[in-house]
Amino acid sequence: MEKQRVVVALGGNALGRNVEEQKEAVAKTARVIVDLYEQGMELIITHGNGPQVGMIQSAMDSLITKYDNFKQVPLPTSVAMSQGYIGIDLQNAIKYELYNRNIDGKVSTILSQVEVDLNDKAFDHPSKPIGRFMTKEEAEINEKNGVPCMEDSGRGYRIVVASPMPQRIRELQTIKTLLAAGHIVITCGGGGIPVANQNGKLVGVNAIVDKDNVSSLLAANLDANYLIILTAVEKVAINFGKENEEWLSDLTIEQAREYAAQGHFAKGSMLPKVEAAISFAESKEGRRTLITLLDKAPEGIAGKTGTLIHR
């Protein structure tokens, strides 16, 4: 049987708010990744960076008053730093889990960039929450200073930035080369470093590309069999949180579209995941997206849980 190729998208919120929490989170993540690897899958790992890139931006901002001639660090630069910050812990945790199971597996992390379209309408409507949670009062101060904020899923206020659609993953050939050499590849961290192609020059763009959208594009580009979007619930639900709540095991693209149109999935939370899931599943016959909890991914791939979205 041919190897299953699987793109696994990890949530940034599940990676912890500081170095210590991250090291714990990646150890747990690594166990699941290596479970999948032991099932003979080719794995590509992507991850979010909402809390982490916010942390880095906040830290770099402190230098503006401290150092002479120090301007605000552009968001793409902070995304690049977050790929280093998260990638190395993830890589080492996976490598250690492989070591503990006596598996001689290779793991690599590459810096990666994603081209976006500067005319994307997303730039008019910042929608991606980053950084730590703030009180309403803190958010109001930010808004007054021209920094857009929004309430995020009942957890508090956060800064928001534009989240344009990914158009092209720049390091695709590198990812393919390493996959062909048998590596587990960690890539497109934080949705990829957002860039615009200006006459051959890649220029950083002030945005955060959604990691599920970039994972969907990456999975299609790599002709993967599965995209696994890990989230905080075991399955996708309709009527979420209501009396007639219903957990779904299986969704055709048409059903998923219909439920989305009916408003069953929360904006900025489950909706973009379902949209990314649809986008991959409809790109070619046989491509499937699984949405589930980290712990349930191996069972989900075996068809025992999670929500499978397919043609």
Next chain:
Amino acid sequence: MEKQRVVVALGGNALGRNVEEQKEAVAKTARVIVDLYEQGMELIITHGNGPQVGMIQSAMDSLITKYDNFKQVPLPTSVAMSQGYIGIDLQNAIKYELYNRNIDGKVSTILSQVEVDLNDKAFDHPSKPIGRFMTKEEAEINEKNGVPCMEDSGRGYRIVVASPMPQRIRELQTIKTLLAAGHIVITCGGGGIPVANQNGKLVGVNAIVDKDNVSSLLAANLDANYLIILTAVEKVAINFGKENEEWLSDLTIEQAREYAAQGHFAKGSMLPKVEAAISFAESKEGRRTLITLLDKAPEGIAGKTGTLIHR
């Protein structure tokens, strides 16, 4: 003729003190790298990160008082961030220079770690200056708080950290795979993320590995023909700055060792470069190290300038 394989080690101090300066510096660097690439060389680029990792550490420190439960970010984590910060600009500048010359070259940046020995004597004698320059008074405050500082080459005071010898480059296979696929590879940034191997677990180490030492090890591991150590002078000198100053074009290992023993090369400046140069040149017949200015590297490789250290 077989391709020449060349490891080019860039100085962190030449990369600028902030985002804007770095973008200018990498554009200049990229022209030289692509000059070498056009001569048909296989290139591996390493870089220092002294000022940059100091900047990142300083920024992250600001979060200790700002966020709850936020501890000081470990130095290896900041090195990982610096690989993202510097790597992506370097990669894009090289890619753009290739584009401008109508060359379809591939460039990749991988996160990379270097194992050190926790019993290395370097841990007893911190010697690697990082971060921005301080006044004597600022340095004294740091020293009182247990942060060692030293005067750096007449340019002011800086924080110093331990600089153990690199024992093993963890991502060597990844580098080889990408080289074989025709990539210019950016790696071992900031000397590599320093780690200790504790029963298969890679644990970050509070240190900065010297980028020339790691470049020398990398060049030997990759069986490179040349190691180019770029610095602030065109050639190595004896009696540097004195009346009888003499610029050297050519040095055997024995001569280099003798001049080093006579104290001709400044500690923490030219001495470690000469030592790294010797280490590579003596590792195998035919291996040569060139020490010169960035601009002079192509001429140096052609034997017209710089200091060549060889068997």
